[in-house]
Amino acid sequence: SAVISQKPSRDICQRGTSLTIQCQVDSQVTMMFWYRQQPGQSLTLIATANQGSEATYESGFVIDKFPISRPNLTFSTLTVSNMSPEDSSIYLCSVVGTGGVGYTFGSGTRLTVV
Amino acid sequence: EDQVTQSPEALRLQEGESSSLNCSYTVSGLRGLFWYRQDPGKGPEFLFTLYSAGEEKEKERLKATLTKKESFLHITAPKPEDSATYLCAVQVLISSGSARQLTFGSGTQLTVLP
Numbered sequence: 071s072a073v074i075s076q077k078p079s080r081d082i083c084q085r086g087t088s089l090t091i092q093c094q095v096d097s098q099v100t101m102m103f104w105y106r107q108q109p110g111q112s113l114t115l116i117a118t119a120n121q122g123s124e125a126t127y128e129s130g131f132v133i134d135k136f137p138i139s140r141p142n143l144t145f146s147t148l149t150v151s152n153m154s155p156e157d158s159s160i161y162l163c164s165v166v167g168t169g170g171v172g173y174t175f176g177s178g179t180r181l182t183v184v
Numbered sequence: 185e186d187q188v189t190q191s192p193e194a195l196r197l198q199e200g201e202s203s204s205l206n207c208s209y210t211v212s213g214l215r216g217l218f219w220y221r222q223d224p225g226k227g228p229e230f231l232f233t234l235y236s237a238g239e240e241k242e243k244e245r246l247k248a249t250l251t252k253k254e255s256f257l258h259i260t261a262p263k264p265e266d267s268a269t270y271l272c273a274v275q276v277l278i279s280s281g282s283a284r285q286l287t288f289g290s291g292t293q294l295t296v297l298p
Contacts, residue, residue, distance in 0.1 A: 071230075074227075113228070113271070114288075175229075180225070
């Protein structure tokens, strides 16, 4: 199955600033997915990123707050903009697995906003 | 609206004490039900995908089963290294024939005591 590298693994940021999270996959994939996992909660899909087109955002998430880039078939970034303490979460990228393996996840970015 | 409910929220077992985790779902058309294991500070690790009622899959001490309303993750003679949060997720078919992305339950935090 695909191997996903996600950076940074964690960060502490000041409110009002922005953080860009990178997701690198070791193989070409059509779709990449970005999830948020708030403290003590399960995973919530933020958006689906297709190469060469605008990302598709889920209800409650908007492009101005979570802009996504997808420049090629192995890389994507998620930016958390104008951060507030409520944005403190783990952010995860995911791709569809191969060989009968379900969706594969990166190790996540633990974001704390102070 | 698709709903996924996991129970119990937390489970403490003695090493060797077998038990089951439950995942109940209410969806319009199930394409697949996924089980993941998540260790603290890491992304979810794929365990199983089940597609139809009656299907069962096994991996070491874990066995997943599926009915039309719920799935069970049976843990036989657990060891302390099985301690983790176990997440289930459903993927739903939509009218166009494609599938929505995963909807996760809130997870069961399993602790196995030596």
